Amino acid sequence: MIITNKHLTELVPPMIHKLPVDQTGAIIDITAENLQDKLLVTNPRNRSAYFGLKQTTPARLGMGRVGTRYRTASVLRLRADHAAAQDSVWQEVPETFVRSMNMLPLQSSCRDESDYLTRPDHGRKLTPAAVATVKSQLPTHPTVLIAVGDGLSSRAITANVAQVIPAIKRGLAHEAISVGKIPFIKYCRVGIEDQLGDLTHADVVCLLIGERPGLVTPKSMSAYVAYRPTVGMPEARRTVISNIHPGGIHANDAGADIATLIVEMLTHQASGLALKQQLVVK
Amino acid sequence: MNLKVKLSGHYYQFKSVKEVLAKANEQKSGDQLAGIGAANAQERIAAKVVLSQLTLSDLYNHPAVDYDQDEVTRIIIDDLDTRVYSQIAAWTVTQLREWLLAPDTTNEMIHQISRGLTSEMIAAVCKLMTNLDLITAAAKIINEKTANTTIGRPGTFSSRLQPNHPTDNLSGIMASTMEGLSMGIGDAVIGLNPVSDTVSSVTNILNAFDRFVTRWQVPTQTCVLAHVTTQMAAIEKGAPSGLIFQSIAGSQKANTAFGIDAHLIDSANKLGQQALKNSGPNVMYFETGQGSELSANANFDADQVTMEARCYGFARHYDPFIVNTVVGFIGPEYLYDAKQVTRAGLEDHFMGKLSGLAMGCDVCYTNHMQADQNDIENLALLLANAGCTYIMGVPQADDVMLNYQSTGYQETAAIRQLLNKRPIAEFDQWLEKMGISMNGRLTDRAGDATLFLERELIK
Numbered sequence: 001m002i003i004t005n006k007h008l009t010e011l012v013p014p015m016i017h018k019l020p021v022d023q024t025g026a027i028i029d030i031t032a033e034n035l036q037d038k039l040l041v042t043n044p045r046n047r048s049a050y051f052g053l054k055q056t057t058p059a060r061l062g063m064g065r066v067g068t069r070y071r072t073a074s075v076l077r078l079r080a081d082h083a084a085a086q087d088s089v090w091q092e093v094p095e096t097f098v099r100s101m102n103m104l105p106l107q108s109s110c111r112d113e114s115d116y117l118t119r120p121d122h123g124r125k126l127t128p129a130a131v132a133t134v135k136s137q138l139p140t141h142p143t144v145l146i147a148v149g150d151g152l153s154s155r156a157i158t159a160n161v162a163q164v165i166p167a168i169k170r171g172l173a174h175e176a177i178s179v180g181k182i183p184f185i186k187y188c189r190v191g192i193e194d195q196l197g198d199l200t201h202a203d204v205v206c207l208l209i210g211e212r213p214g215l216v217t218p219k220s221m222s223a224y225v226a227y228r229p230t231v232g233m234p235e236a237r238r239t240v241i242s243n244i245h246p247g248g249i250h251a252n253d254a255g256a257d258i259a260t261l262i263v264e265m266l267t268h269q270a271s272g273l274a275l276k277q278q279l280v281v282k
Numbered sequence: 283m284n285l286k287v288k289l290s291g292h293y294y295q296f297k298s299v300k301e302v303l304a305k306a307n308e309q310k311s312g313d314q315l316a317g318i319g320a321a322n323a324q325e326r327i328a329a330k331v332v333l334s335q336l337t338l339s340d341l342y343n344h345p346a347v348d349y350d351q352d353e354v355t356r357i358i359i360d361d362l363d364t365r366v367y368s369q370i371a372a373w374t375v376t377q378l379r380e381w382l383l384a385p386d387t388t389n390e391m392i393h394q395i396s397r398g399l400t401s402e403m404i405a406a407v408c409k410l411m412t413n414l415d416l417i418t419a420a421a422k423i424i425n426e427k428t429a430n431t432t433i434g435r436p437g438t439f440s441s442r443l444q445p446n447h448p449t450d451n452l453s454g455i456m457a458s459t460m461e462g463l464s465m466g467i468g469d470a471v472i473g474l475n476p477v478s479d480t481v482s483s484v485t486n487i488l489n490a491f492d493r494f495v496t497r498w499q500v501p502t503q504t505c506v507l508a509h510v511t512t513q514m515a516a517i518e519k520g521a522p523s524g525l526i527f528q529s530i531a532g533s534q535k536a537n538t539a540f541g542i543d544a545h546l547i548d549s550a551n552k553l554g555q556q557a558l559k560n561s562g563p564n565v566m567y568f569e570t571g572q573g574s575e576l577s578a579n580a581n582f583d584a585d586q587v588t589m590e591a592r593c594y595g596f597a598r599h600y601d602p603f604i605v606n607t608v609v610g611f612i613g614p615e616y617l618y619d620a621k622q623v624t625r626a627g628l629e630d631h632f633m634g635k636l637s638g639l640a641m642g643c644d645v646c647y648t649n650h651m652q653a654d655q656n657d658i659e660n661l662a663l664l665l666a667n668a669g670c671t672y673i674m675g676v677p678q679a680d681d682v683m684l685n686y687q688s689t690g691y692q693e694t695a696a697i698r699q700l701l702n703k704r705p706i707a708e709f710d711q712w713l714e715k716m717g718i719s720m721n722g723r724l725t726d727r728a729g730d731a732t733l734f735l736e737r738e739l740i741k
Contacts, residue, residue: 046732053461053731057447057454060678061461065729068696070678078655078678082687085649117614117650118311152650213649214685 016072030073031080040064040071058216081215088155088210088218089113092186097158101165103148103184104137106130110187123189126196134183134199143177144262145202149188153210156221160244160251161208164221167255168206168262175263190224190238197229204262204271205229211242219245223258227271237272239265283340287332294328299336299344303402304585305329306409308625312573312586312616319585334410338378339371341402346532346584346592353534353544358401358595366398375406382407382419382636389424396638401532401595404633405588413625416632417668423635425671427564429503429524429603431706433470433671434640439703440672441694442606442642443468446683450477452490458677459491461731463500465691466698466719467675469709470604470642471525471567473505475684484508485521492522492559498716498734501708503560503603505567510542510550517557525567525603526554532570532592535580544596551600566602569644570594571609572626573616586616587629594637604672605634606642610658611686613648620657623647627661631670642672646688655679655687662689666697673697695724 019027036054039062044050054061063074070078090113098105109125110116116123126134138145146168148161169179185192193207204227211220222242229237239261244254265271268278285296296302304313305320306329313319320326345355370378381387381395411419426434433440445458455474462468472491476484484506491504503524506513510528517523528547531537537544547566554565570593575581581589590607597605607630610623617623627643634641645662647653662673679690697703704710704722713719718728727733 041730043726044730044732046735049732049735050730053453053457053735056451056457058682059445059447059454059458059676060680061457061731063678065465065692065695068692068699068724070690070692074678078680081680082649082654086654089650118315118618120315120615212685215649215680215687216682216685218649 014066030077031084033077035060035077038062040074078215085213085215085218088153088213091154093150093154093157093184098184101161101182101184103182104133106133106183106185108185108187108189108192113187116187120189123187124191124195126185126192130185131199134196137181138183138200139180141201142180143203143266144172144179145196145200145205146179147183147185147193147196147205147207149185149192149207149209151188151210152212153218153220155218156210156213156245157208159219159246160221160254163251164208164244164255164258167252168259171256171259172262177263193224193226194229194231194233197226198231203228204265206258206262217245217247220248221245223254225258225261225265225271227265227269227275237274239271239275284335285332287328289324289328289331292324292328294325294332296329296332299340300346300584302329302332302336303406303409303588304583306333307585307587308409308622310572310586310616310622310626311614311618312576315615316576316581316583316585318583330410333406334374334376336375336406337371338367338373338375338399338403341375341406342367342371342400345400345402346588347534347582354532354537354592354596357544357599358592361595361599362400363397366394370395370398375403375410378403378407379410379415382422383415387422389422392423392636393638396636399636401591401637402588404594404636405591408587408591408629408633411632413628413664416628417664420632420635420668423669425635425638425640427601427603427640429560429562429564431469431501431503431708433604433706435706437704438706439666439670439694439698439701440470440642440706441467441675442470442672443472444474444674444676444681444688445472446475446676446681448477448683450483450487452486455487456490456494457731459494460734461677461729462675462691464718464727464731464733465675465695465729466705466713466724467691467694468500468502469705470672471503471505473507473525473527473567475507477683479508479512481512481515481519484512484516485519488516488521488523499712501706501712507569510546514550514553517553522559524558524560525565526550526558527567527569529569529574530593530596531574531578531580532589532596533575533580533582536575536578536589539578539580544599547600564601564603566600568593568597568602568605570597570605570607570630571612572607572630573612576616577612587633590630591633591637594634594639598637598639603640604642605639606644606672607631607634608644608646610647610651610653611644611684614651617651619652620647620654623651623653624657624661624664627665628668631665631668635669640671643670644674644688646674646686648686658687658689659693662693663697663700666701666703691729699723
């Protein structure tokens with residue numbers, strides 16, 4: 001050990017509290033904190049008014065600075081939220097989940113996740129093997145075909161599907177409409193429902209698919225529903241119910257909404273813009 | 283015109299200038315998606331060699347979309363200064379590259395040559411430049427434009443304050459605005475991307491901005507980035523806007539997908555000259571980004587760098603105040619990862635500058651792209667060194683409305699301090715008057731949004 005005789009500047013650490021630990025001794029989950037309750041600005045002119053400003057927006061306000069840079073706590077939180085979003089894109093829906101939901105596993109023409117991200121055209125088309133499976137295992141001319149696709153977020157599927165599907169089935173049961181086997185498509189883009197429409201001749205196809213994750217939540221799912229979808233049809237023929245996640249439209253409510261929508265499509269024999277126009281006319 | 287080359291023992295015969303331009307591009311997932319990119323690394327370099335020997339007249343004679351078929355091509359060709367062009371028509375692309383990089387080539391000389399360059403020539407020379415070439419050449423070019431204040435002066439680095447809100451809540455928008463201003467952000471423009479594209483909503487937000495800017499005497503311009511027709515309707519009814527915004531693309535067909543054409547932008551520009559809160563003469567604000575033409579199925583088999591260059595050829599016709607590429611917003615099917623976004627950001631900035639624009643960049647990424655905040659900080663710093671006019675300012679880089687990440691208020695502050703740059707002079711003086719900065723450095727008061735609540739509370 002070296003002991004210097006030179007004059008030393010006193011080294012003063014900035015006043016920053018350590019993160020608390022939970023009852024197991026683990027450092028608390030920083031993503032569980034509500035950012036709107038957190039103010040890191042040093043000596044704001046009006047502390048209570050700052051909290052008031054923060055209540056008006058989910059934007060990351062009042063996160064403070066150290067010189068021209070961010071505080072450590074806010075950097076870690078941003079990176080944690082981004083990491084959850086990234087992992088949700090790259091993680092696959094577990095096979096055990098697909099099995100436990102008794103879904104029929106299929107795959108689009110994408111080789112892997114990277115091919116999925118760069119080739120939307122591949123994600124809109126089933127492999128020849130998957131086409132054969134659809135033909136042999138799914139009924140033709142069903143009233144409704146419900147399908148699930150991973151899309152851009154695996155966590156959207158695992159967080160919502162187990163509740164949404166029973167809710168849709170309950171809603172349709174009121175109208176005596178039954179739902180058959182549900183396919184699960186890996187590396188799925190929205191347009192694949194058009195091919196499913198052509199293969200099964202379903203009256204209505206409803207595809208539940210994971211949305212591109214944002215930092216607010218990686219669990220957002222959408223339902224793309226279309227009346228007699230067919231490859232090459234205009235996008236305007238789809239009706240979308242989006243923002244299905246625990247902090248948005250709750251799975252049970254979304255399921256009921258989807259069932260109502262399906263019944264409307266069957267009644268009016270239309271979907272998307274055409275359905276909207278018919279409902280306005282009424 | 284020679285489209286045949288031997289490289290490392292192999293012969294390559296290209297069929298067209300368009301094919302050479304596409305294959306000479308650095309690797310981009312969008313060019314691969316379009317099926318026009320180089321098949322491998324060697325073919326890419328073979329195309330670059332062929333391109334290096336093409337003349338500027340070869341490029342003039344082969345626009346990405348035919349003159350008769352496309353109004354963007356017609357604007358680019360018709361705006362050309364033929365006296366300048368005739369001087370340089372026989373130059374090779376190599377000669378243009380080395381002329382731009384030569385130490386005795388000045389800003390004034392580049393301004394002159396710019397009037398004789400079509401977008402295809404600008405794209406071509408871009409493809410022969412390395413990243414540091416793009417930075418070196420762009421850093422020479424000074425493009426100053428004036429609205430209420432003058433942007434692009436040497437020694438300045440500006441920012442757009444982007445106070446987006448998921449429901450257009452006025453209090454929330456103003457909260458982000460106040461914190462941004464307290465960090466020295468917003469000298470380029472205070473510009474909001476609205477959720478609701480209606481005249482009444484746009485008018486309400488413009489009024490809120492105007493009340494604030496008037497009350498605190500902030501020397502800047504304000505804008506709500508709705509569709510151009512919505513803004514025009516609001517402005518015609520008296521809404522106080524500082525600029526008129528529109529997203530643009532590099533072909534007439536792609537512009538149709540955006541719901542615009544040259545005539546409409548011309549009308550917007552004319553309206554802007556008369557009816558804006560802007561002392562002028564520059565009143566337009568455009569955004570671009572590689573890949574938008576392909577996504578509208580309107581790229582005519584041309585690569586995304588060439589189509590992007592044409593956006594700037596179209597933009598300069600209207601002499602806009604500011605233009606920025608939204609470089610990483612489009613997704614990994616066009617720009618796969620941080621490497622491709624970095625390259626695209628430097629390309630777009632260089633091409634915009636060489637086209638004569640006060641060029642900024644929304645340095646950004648989406649969550650399905652292989653990039654993170656470190657990559658974005660890197661690109662922002664590279665661009666600032668290239669003389670980039672402005673970047674975005676979003677609270678901690680997280681846009682809660684558009685669901686992507688850009689640059690935060692702190693990025694502009696850090697870059698200004700590192701590179702010894704200042705905001706636009708009038709804005710800089712206003713920051714000093716407010717006690718937010720002193721001699722170009724943030725004071726202890728900076729970064730406190732409640733600074734702007736004080737007067738309200740005292741009243």
